[in-house]
Amino acid sequence: MITPRPLPDIGSVWLLGCGNMGGALLRRWVEAGLTRVAVIDPAPRSLPEGVAADATPPEGVPDVLVVAVKPQMLAEAAAPLIARLGPDTLIVSIVAGVSSATLSAMFGGRQVVRTMPNTPASAGQGVTALFGPRADGTADALFSAAGTTVWLDDEAQFDAVTAVSGSGPAYVFAMIEALAAAGVAAGLPQALADELALRTVAGAGHLAALGEASPAALRESVTSPNGTTAAGLAVLQPALGPLVTATVAAAARRSRELGEAV
Structure with a gap:
């Protein structure tokens, strides 16, 4: 070390x-x-x-x-x-x-x-x-x-x-924006949706950073069988993995292109 x-x-x-x-x-x-x-x-x-x-x-x-x-x-x-x-x-x-x-x-x-x-x-x-x-x-x-x-x-x-950590903060900020927009679409005032989305992402990140449980274990702890979170994840998870993989691949490809241009 x-x-x-x-x-x-x-x-x-x-x-x-x-x-x-x-x-x-x-x-x-x-x-x-x-x-x-x-x-x-x-x-x-x-x-x-x-x-x-x-x-x-x-x-x-x-x-x-x-x-x-x-x-x-x-x-x-x-x-x-x-x-x-x-x-x-x-x-x-x-x-x-x-x-x-x-x-x-x-x-x-x-x-x-x-x-x-x-x-x-x-x-x-x-x-x-x-x-x-x-x-x-x-x-x-x-x-x-x-x-x-x-x-x-x-x-x-x-x-x-x-592609993961250099560009990653922008992906997280985009997620906050999207979560807030979804809250507005579900009936929340903009200011309240913004506050809920921001504090939720910040709090979840802090909890994960403590390292007391893996992100997968933390996700499972929030997800009651047949509950609201399970209903949401049933929509999110099938799309999220491929989407994030494609996002990181595009950013990595651009990183290679920038290096080759020098």
Whole structure:
């Protein structure tokens, strides 16, 4: 098991790109005590108080470069930085679909840790999958500040990881929307349907996360024979499995396409 280093001990960090995901991680790092961080982005989405951004890199050499740009912007955004990095600068990528080999070649053969965080990181409840060198705990330190980390043994799993946990929050949000809309269709006022759907999904997720029972066991505990839940599941379950499988497959396919386009 890897022990994350304290964030202030990992040295200087450059963050290339401060969109939704980069900004969410940055806020968690600052809250966890990281002070030596520079943001390279001509138009950052949102910055924590006391952190500035610039279109060009600062003086000095970073210990870690976190790459948080869209795949189609990667080559152009990375080009001005390559000559500014030290031989031991660690490249940490959250760029969807782009392999470690491609990233390492782009950054002059430097070590790369490839990652896939998700948006609950903004609340410290994210899960990040990582692949690459892990001995010193640097990458664990960065992403443990935003939630849970899991290491992959096979980089080929990243497209599926992206489709499940990277895109997964959007599927859950869509489920909340659909459940609320169904409540309105069944006769509830919109505000009440919204509140019931949101709190039900949040509470069920929390209960599952406690780990005291499997999701299947929890589902069964709610489902009385011939009851209301059983009637609903008789409609939902036959459609849900194939639909979610097709959804994840489509997202994984797009992840592969994005990587191939770089």
